[in-house]
Amino acid sequence: MKFITGWLSCRQGMRDEFLAAMEPHVALTRAEPGCVFFEYHRHKDDEDVVVLIEGFRDAEAHEFHRRTPHMIAMQADVRRLLAKLSVIETVSDEVIRYDLDFIANPPSPEWIEPDDGDGNGPYRNYRGYTSLFGTVDDAVREASTHITWMKQNP
Structure with a gap:
């Protein structure tokens, strides 16, 4: 991509x-x-x-x-x-996706910590955190969906 x-x-x-x-x-x-x-x-x-x-x-x-x-x-x-x-x-041919649902899982005030190199990224204290390593095609689909949503919700 x-x-x-x-x-x-x-x-x-x-x-x-x-x-x-x-x-x-x-x-x-x-x-x-x-x-x-x-x-x-x-x-x-x-x-x-x-x-x-x-x-x-x-x-x-x-x-x-x-x-x-x-x-x-x-x-x-x-x-x-x-x-x-x-x-x-x-x-990039490596895609990292973070799905954060702030409604279902409100973050604590200290939800972001610096990345300490453990591979979990900066969001490890966030309840409900998921990280997906997808393909370029996954990113293309996600970007297209996001752009469509932005156009429908200006």
């Missing part, structure tokens, strides 16, 4: 034009076979910043995306409308 988080700083006053330019690009990216999710939103504190969150099945799917005609065309708008771009890319 490849995750990309980007902070796109638009030139002053150009955010709305940038968002309009992104609309067809977003639709085409979401239709790519290796795209798991492609989401963006306005930064809550900076009116010129757009936060972009992308997920691709693997690095090859992201490379395919980078070479699509719509991505190449989008680069002209990026150069014209953005002042700065900051990106974090993460590639």
Whole structure:
């Protein structure tokens, strides 16, 4: 799985034009076979910043995306409308999932302890804690479910 988080700083006053330019690009990216999710939103504190969150099945799917005609065309708008771009890319085939149910099992005030290297992570004092080591396909399903829920519960 490849995750990309980007902070796109638009030139002053150009955010709305940038968002309009992104609309067809977003639709085409979401239709790519290796795209798991492609989401963006306005930064809550900076009116010129757009936060972009992308997920691709693997690095090859992201490379395919980078070479699509719509991505190449989008680069002209990026150069014209953005002042700065900051990106974090993460590639992983190991997925760690934590399921924490705060309603059924309210945590104590000291529920998070530093990880002491025992393999249980930082959540070992949490009652009802489970940790699942899944596959990339498990992560893709989970991410898709989460994105669907976020869209239905804005």
